[in-house]
Amino acid sequence: xxxxxxxxxxxLRNYSRQQFYKDTIAGVIVGIVAIPLAIAxxxxxxxxxxxxxxxxxxxxxxxxxxxxxxVQIGGPTGAFIVVVYGIVQQYGxxxxxxxxxxAGLLLIIMGFARLGSAIKFIPYPLIVGFTSGIAVxxxxxxxxxxxxxxxxxxxxxxxxxWIAYGHHFSTVNLYAIGIGIFSCIAILVWPRVTGKVPGSxxxxxxxxxxxxxxxxxVETIGSRFGAIPSTLPQPVLPGxxxxxxxxxxxxxxxxxxLGSIESLLSAVVADSMIGxxxxxxxxxxAQGIANICSSAFGGIPxxxxxxxxxxxxxxxxxxxxxxxxxxxxxxxxxxxxxxxAALIPMPTLAGILMVVAxxxxxxxxxxxxxxxxKSDITILLxxxxxxxxxxxxVAIEIGMILAAFLFxxxxxxxxxxxxxxxxxxxTPEQDAAYNLPEEVAIFEINGPLFFGAAWKFKEAIRLIxxxxxxxxxxxxNVPIIDSTGxxxxxxxxxxxxxxxxxxxxxxxxxxxxxNELQKSRLLFKIGKANVTATFEQAIxxxxxxxxxxxxxxxxxxx
Numbered sequence: 001x002x003x004x005x006x007x008x009x010x011x012l013r014n015y016s017r018q019q020f021y022k023d024t025i026a027g028v029i030v031g032i033v034a035i036p037l038a039i040a041x042x043x044x045x046x047x048x049x050x051x052x053x054x055x056x057x058x059x060x061x062x063x064x065x066x067x068x069x070x071v072q073i074g075g076p077t078g079a080f081i082v083v084v085y086g087i088v089q090q091y092g093x094x095x096x097x098x099x100x101x102x103a104g105l106l107l108i109i110m111g112f113a114r115l116g117s118a119i120k121f122i123p124y125p126l127i128v129g130f131t132s133g134i135a136v137x138x139x140x141x142x143x144x145x146x147x148x149x150x151x152x153x154x155x156x157x158x159x160x161x162w163i164a165y166g167h168h169f170s171t172v173n174l175y176a177i178g179i180g181i182f183s184c185i186a187i188l189v190w191p192r193v194t195g196k197v198p199g200s201x202x203x204x205x206x207x208x209x210x211x212x213x214x215x216x217x218v219e220t221i222g223s224r225f226g227a228i229p230s231t232l233p234q235p236v237l238p239g240x241x242x243x244x245x246x247x248x249x250x251x252x253x254x255x256x257x258l259g260s261i262e263s264l265l266s267a268v269v270a271d272s273m274i275g276x277x278x279x280x281x282x283x284x285x286a287q288g289i290a291n292i293c294s295s296a297f298g299g300i301p302x303x304x305x306x307x308x309x310x311x312x313x314x315x316x317x318x319x320x321x322x323x324x325x326x327x328x329x330x331x332x333x334x335x336x337x338x339x340x341a342a343l344i345p346m347p348t349l350a351g352i353l354m355v356v357a358x359x360x361x362x363x364x365x366x367x368x369x370x371x372x373x374k375s376d377i378t379i380l381l382x383x384x385x386x387x388x389x390x391x392x393x394v395a396i397e398i399g400m401i402l403a404a405f406l407f408x409x410x411x412x413x414x415x416x417x418x419x420x421x422x423x424x425x426x427t428p429e430q431d432a433a434y435n436l437p438e439e440v441a442i443f444e445i446n447g448p449l450f451f452g453a454a455w456k457f458k459e460a461i462r463l464i465x466x467x468x469x470x471x472x473x474x475x476x477n478v479p480i481i482d483s484t485g486x487x488x489x490x491x492x493x494x495x496x497x498x499x500x501x502x503x504x505x506x507x508x509x510x511x512x513x514x515n516e517l518q519k520s521r522l523l524f525k526i527g528k529a530n531v532t533a534t535f536e537q538a539i540x541x542x543x544x545x546x547x548x549x550x551x552x553x554x555x556x557x558x
Contacts, residue, residue: 143165
C-alpha cells in the first residue's frame with residue numbers, strides 16, 4: 001500500500017447527498033465548538049488569540065483534506081500549551097514559528113519512514129504521566145485570570161508561578177471568580193440540557209453579555225490584546241539557518257513527537273467509534289504539511305483533537321468533508337463575527353481551560369497505573385514530576401530512557417542459565433544426561449541471549465571445572481540472540497578449544513538465532529556435527545567424543 005493516500009480519495013466514492021448533509025451539520029457544530037477552544041489555547045500558549053483561529057482554519061482544513069483518518073478534526077490542542085508557552089518565553093514568536101515549521105518537516109519524514117505504527121510502542125504510563133502533568137500546568141497557568149489577579153506576566157517556572165500568585169493574592173477580583181466558576185459549572189452542566197450547543201459557547205455568550213451590559217470590572221480579550229483581525233495574513237516562510245536548527249531542534253522534536261502521539265491516539269479513538277481503519281503514515285504526513293502551513297500563516301502547532309473528533313462523530317460525520325466544513329465555518333466566523341470576540345472576558349476562558357485541564361488529567365488512568373507494576377509506577381511518577389517541575393522535552397526523553405532500561409531489566413530477569421541438575425523440573429532427557437562421565441558439563445539458557453543478559457551466561461560458565469573438555473549448551477528456549485550473545489558464545493568456544501575441548505549446541509529452535517549464528521560463522525567454527533537438532537543427539541555426540549577420547553584420538557580433529 002502507498003505510504004501517502006488521503007482517506008478523502010476513498011470516502012468520496014459513492015458519496016451521497018444524505019451523508020453530505022450529515023457531514024455539513026457536524027462540521028458546523030464542531031466549528032462552533034472550536035471557537036472558544038482555539039482562542040483559549042492560543043492565549044494560554046502565550047500568543048495572541050487570532051493565532052488560534054489561523055491554526056484551526058489552516059491546519060484543520062489540511063488535516064481533513066490530506067489526512068489518513070475519515071473523521072479527524074485538527075487544530076490547536078491543550079497538550080501543546082506547555083510546549084508552546086515555553087518556546088515563546090525562550091525563543092520568542094519567531095522561534096515558535098520556526099520550531100513549528102521544523103516539526104512539520106520531522107512529521108513528514110516520520111510518515112515516509114513508516115514510523116506511524118511505531119508510535120504505539122510508546123509506554124502507556126509515560127503518556128499518562130506527561131498528559132496529567134500538562135493538565136496540572138494548564139490548571140496552574142489559569143489562576144491569574146480565574147481570580148482576576150493584578151500582576152504582570154506569569155512566571156514560566158511552576159514553583160515561581162505559585163509564589164507570584166501568593167504575593168498578588170490580595171488583588172483578587174470577586175467578579176472574575178464568579179464569572180470563572182459560572183463558566184466551569186455551565187460547561188459541565190449544560191450537556192444535561194442539550195448536546196446540540198456546546199456548554200463553552202453558552203458560557204461565553206452569557207458572561208460576555210453580562211460583562212458588557214453591567215460594565216463589570218474584569219479584563220477582556222480586547223482590553224489585553226486589542227481587536228482580532230477578520231482576515232488571514234499573507235503566508236511567509238520562516239528563514240532557517242544551521243544555527244537556528246541547532247537551537248530549536250529539541251523543541252521541534254517535542255512538537256513532532258507530541259503531535260504524532262496525540263493525532264494517532266485521536267485516530268485510534270475515532271476508529272473505535274465508527275469501525276474504521278486509519279492510515280497512520282498518511283496521517284503523520286498530513287499533520288506535517290498542516291504544521292508547515294500553519295507556521296507560514298503565523299499559527300501555532302496543530303494536531304488531531306480527540307474531543308472535537310468525538311464531537312464530529314457523534315453529530316453524524318463519516319467523511320473528511322465534515323472537517324473541511326469545520327475549517328470553513330471558523331473562517332466565516334472570524335471574517336464576520338471575529339471582532340465581537342474581543343468582548344469575551346478572560347475569566348471565562350480561564351474557566352474553559354480549567355475544564356480542559358480536568359478532562360486531560362486522566363485521573364482514572366493515573367490511578368489505574370498506580371495499581372500496576374512498580375516499573376510502570378516509576379515511569380508514571382518520573383514523567384509526571386519532570387513535566388511539571390522541569391520541562392516536557394526532558395520528561396519525554398528521560399521517560400523513554402527510563403522505560404527502556406526498566407524493560408531491559410525485565411528482559412534480563414526473564415533470562416536464566418541453569419547447569420545440569422539445577423532445575424526443579426528436570427526432564428527425562430536431562431536425567432539421562434546426568435549419567436554422562438565427569439568430562440561433560442551441561443548448561444541450559446532460558447530467554448533472550450542479548451547484551452543485557454549475556455553476562456549471566458558468562459558468569460555461569462566460569463563455574464565450570466576447567467578440566468571438563470566437553471560443554472553442551474542447550475538453547476531450546478532462546479528466541480533471540482544479538483552480537484553480544486554471539487561474542488560470548490564465540491569466546492566460550494575459543495576458550496574450550498584452547499583446552500582441547502569441544503562445544504555442542506543443542507536444540508537451536510528459532511530461525512533468528514540460527515541465522516545470526518550462520519552470519520557470524522560461529523556454526524562453522526563449532527563444527528556442523530557439533531550442532532544438533534535434539535538433546536538426545538547432543539548426548540549421542542558427547543558419547544562419541546568421549547569414546548574417541550578414550551581411544552586417544554585428538555579431540556581437535558573431530
